[in-house]
Amino acid sequence: xxxxxxxxxxxxxxxxxxxxxxxxxxxxxxxxxxxxxxxxxxxxxxxxxxxxxxxxxxxxxxxxxxxxxxxxxxxxxxxxxxxxxxxxxxxxxxxxxxxxxxxxxxxxxxxxxxxxxxxxxxxxxxxxxxxxxxxxxxxxxxxxxxxxxxxxxxxxxxxxxxxxxxxxxxxxxxxxxxxxxxxxxxxxxxxxxxxxxxxxxxxxxxxxxxxxxxxxxxxxxxxxxxxxxxxxxxxxxxxxxxxxxxxxxxxxxxxxxxxxxxxxxxxxxxxxxxxxx
Amino acid sequence: xxxxxxxxxxxxxxxxxxxxxxxxxxxxxxxxxxxxxxxxxxxxxxxxxxxxxxxxxxxxxxxxxxxxxxxxxxxxxxxxxxxxxxxxxxxxxxxxxxxxxxxxxxxxxxxxxxxxxxxxxxxxxxxxxxxxxxxxxxxxxxxxxxxxxxxxxxxxxxxxxxxxxxxxxxxxxxxxxxxxxxxxxxxxxxxxxxxxxxxxxxxxxxxxxxxxxxxxxxxxxxxxxxxxxxxxxxxxxxxxxxxxxxxxxxxxxxxxxxxxxxxxxxxxxxxxxxxxxxxxxxxxxxxxxxxxxxxxxxxxxxxxxxxxxxxxxxxxxxxxxxxxxxxxxxxxxxxxxxxxxxxxxxxxxxxxxxxxxxxxxxxxxxxxxxxxxxxxxxxxxxxx
Numbered sequence: 001x002x003x004x005x006x007x008x009x010x011x012x013x014x015x016x017x018x019x020x021x022x023x024x025x026x027x028x029x030x031x032x033x034x035x036x037x038x039x040x041x042x043x044x045x046x047x048x049x050x051x052x053x054x055x056x057x058x059x060x061x062x063x064x065x066x067x068x069x070x071x072x073x074x075x076x077x078x079x080x081x082x083x084x085x086x087x088x089x090x091x092x093x094x095x096x097x098x099x100x101x102x103x104x105x106x107x108x109x110x111x112x113x114x115x116x117x118x119x120x121x122x123x124x125x126x127x128x129x130x131x132x133x134x135x136x137x138x139x140x141x142x143x144x145x146x147x148x149x150x151x152x153x154x155x156x157x158x159x160x161x162x163x164x165x166x167x168x169x170x171x172x173x174x175x176x177x178x179x180x181x182x183x184x185x186x187x188x189x190x191x192x193x194x195x196x197x198x199x200x201x202x203x204x205x206x207x208x209x210x211x212x213x214x215x216x217x218x219x220x221x222x223x224x225x226x227x228x229x230x231x232x233x234x235x236x237x238x239x240x241x242x243x244x245x246x247x248x249x250x251x252x253x254x255x256x257x258x259x260x261x262x263x264x265x266x267x268x269x270x271x272x273x274x275x276x277x
Numbered sequence: 278x279x280x281x282x283x284x285x286x287x288x289x290x291x292x293x294x295x296x297x298x299x300x301x302x303x304x305x306x307x308x309x310x311x312x313x314x315x316x317x318x319x320x321x322x323x324x325x326x327x328x329x330x331x332x333x334x335x336x337x338x339x340x341x342x343x344x345x346x347x348x349x350x351x352x353x354x355x356x357x358x359x360x361x362x363x364x365x366x367x368x369x370x371x372x373x374x375x376x377x378x379x380x381x382x383x384x385x386x387x388x389x390x391x392x393x394x395x396x397x398x399x400x401x402x403x404x405x406x407x408x409x410x411x412x413x414x415x416x417x418x419x420x421x422x423x424x425x426x427x428x429x430x431x432x433x434x435x436x437x438x439x440x441x442x443x444x445x446x447x448x449x450x451x452x453x454x455x456x457x458x459x460x461x462x463x464x465x466x467x468x469x470x471x472x473x474x475x476x477x478x479x480x481x482x483x484x485x486x487x488x489x490x491x492x493x494x495x496x497x498x499x500x501x502x503x504x505x506x507x508x509x510x511x512x513x514x515x516x517x518x519x520x521x522x523x524x525x526x527x528x529x530x531x532x533x534x535x536x537x538x539x540x541x542x543x544x545x546x547x548x549x550x551x552x553x554x555x556x557x558x559x560x561x562x563x564x565x566x567x568x569x570x571x572x573x574x575x576x577x578x579x580x581x582x583x584x585x586x587x588x589x590x591x592x593x594x595x596x597x598x599x600x601x602x603x604x605x606x607x608x609x610x611x612x613x614x615x616x617x618x619x620x621x622x623x624x625x626x627x628x629x630x631x632x633x634x635x636x637x638x639x640x641x642x643x644x645x646x647x648x649x650x651x652x653x654x655x656x657x658x659x660x661x
Binding site: 059217219 | 340345356357359360372515517518520607610626631632
């Protein structure tokens with residue numbers, strides 16, 4: 001028994017079981033409206049899960065349309081922002097003297113609230129395209145990019161500069177060039193740090209895309225045009241359509257969780273060898 | 278080993294691509310479905326303007342869009358519009374050619390030169406929703422049905438004092454503007470004075486342009502509520518089918534209760550000092566927007582002690598300002614405040630989704646929403 005409790009299998013089970021159990025308890029309390037009496041709220045404002053599920057079922061096409069409008073700028077912003085962030089970190093690691101200070105400056109972007117960034121990029125993108133949808137996508141992607149760039153550059157810079165002790169001395173003793181040191185030592189050393197950055201960036205990218213939609217130009221009011229998940233959440237809440245609002249919130253959560261799971265799988269594949277060492 | 282990893286990554290990426298590709302089919306296509314009931318044959322001035330501004334009509338959305346959608350549909354266009362910010366920069370830069378404006382707020386900012394104004398003066402004109410027959414009732418006083426049933430005297434006293442405040446404010450707009458400014462204004466004193474004048478016009482004129490006698494302020498016109506409800510049924514899109522069904526079967530009885538305002542009007546005209554026995558003395562009211570002369574009646578009633586006269590305890594902090602993201606219907610429904618000011622359409626959508634709210638007095642008798650345009654632009658499109 002003691003052996004079993006210490007075994008890897010047991011740890012795996014408990015690490016999955018506890019969150020699932022917690023989720024099930026919340027779900028049951030929510031569905032049976034006990035949660036409502038604890039929170040002192042009504043089903044008008046917090047619809048039960050079965051109600052939310054039925055609204056999702058009724059509007060699946062519309063929800064998917066809005067999901068697409070939010071997902072595209074999220075992924076573009078995440079990819080471009082992370083790539084730029086890494087590039088900034090590489091440049092900073094080459095010119096270490098002022099690089100560290102530069103990275104600190106970039107990290108300031110992380111502190112600027114989305115609500116302040118979104119209107120700025122909205123105005124910036126006014127002339128990008130005559131199509132208001134494209135314009136909005138560009139503005140959203142820029143907001144996401146800005147925030148992802150900051151977290152990537154900070155982490156990647158650490159990965160490129162905080163090397164194992166004496167490793168640079170060793171490379172020197174091999175008389176390796178700066179380029180070789182970079183490719184063989186710094187670059188591999190930064191890989192886990194990239195994933196640390198992405199673990200922060202992925203949720204931030206979804207949230208910033210959702211919130212920036214509040215402030216970004218769009219075309220709305222037609223049954224066939226999708227202004228995005230964030231916009232729809234705000235719109236439906238202000239119209240007291242809470243069951244509809246929660247259906248958009250559920251889809252937004254799903255987007256965030258899916259992206260995170262994809263990242264986790266990616267990470268476990270990429271870092272597999274490293275863990276074995 | 279390395280090759281194997283690369284293969285895995287490739288497989289993952291293809292899977293992700295396939296998943297995203299399946300969404301493409303659902304992306305927003307803008308195929309417009311021009312309706313049949315539109316009177317496109319009537320080559321009116323508005324029709325010409327709407328044609329010239331196709332795709333550049335702005336509105337704030339969030340429940341303020343139904344009149345604009347009704348107008349778009351009337352002239353045969355798709356009901357979509359450009360999201361408009363709470364300033365008029367989009368109009369200023371010609372990005373929005375027909376911009377939504379409230380006569381008592383944004384229109385003043387467009388026309389006037391004072392702080393925050395765009396100084397267009399008489400070089401702009403408007404399309405009036407009332408004249409177009411697509412007007413909906415806006416600012417009104419409401420509470421929950423439950424509250425009205427349990428506290429009828431409180432409701433009557435509150436409506437009495439509030440309408441007395443509105444009557445005084447409409448007769449003395451300058452003073453009312455100063456009072457509003459005193460209680461924490463969001464705008465300059467000049468704009469406050471403008472807002473007071475324009476708000477008074479909405480209280481004292483009905484949808485057909487007839488003057489409402491000061492003794493009938495706040496009365497609820499069943500036909501106007503019916504028109505509002507009909508337009509809601511046509512243009513309100515509710516994703517929840519239960520709510521959509523409820524809206525379909527809604528009648529004006531589900532929207533308002535005019536017994537309170539009828540009694541109040543009688544009392545106000547009888548010249549005797551009424552005595553109320555309010556069941557709940559401490560009451561509060563949630564405004565739809567920032568504190569300004571759009572709500573001058575309540576501030577005047579507070580300042581002149583009308584609430585105290587009827588036995589109610591309303592403090593400065595009991596008049597709660599709203600803003601872009603405050604849901605006044607939710608605040609009243611969950612009991613955070615007792616009364617609220619909202620548009621009739623907002624109450625209808627709240628009730629459709631399961632809330633139990635009731636209108637008790639119609640403060641603005643006509644729609645204050647207009648579409649503003651530049652005369653120069655209109656002339657260049659053949660409209661004088």
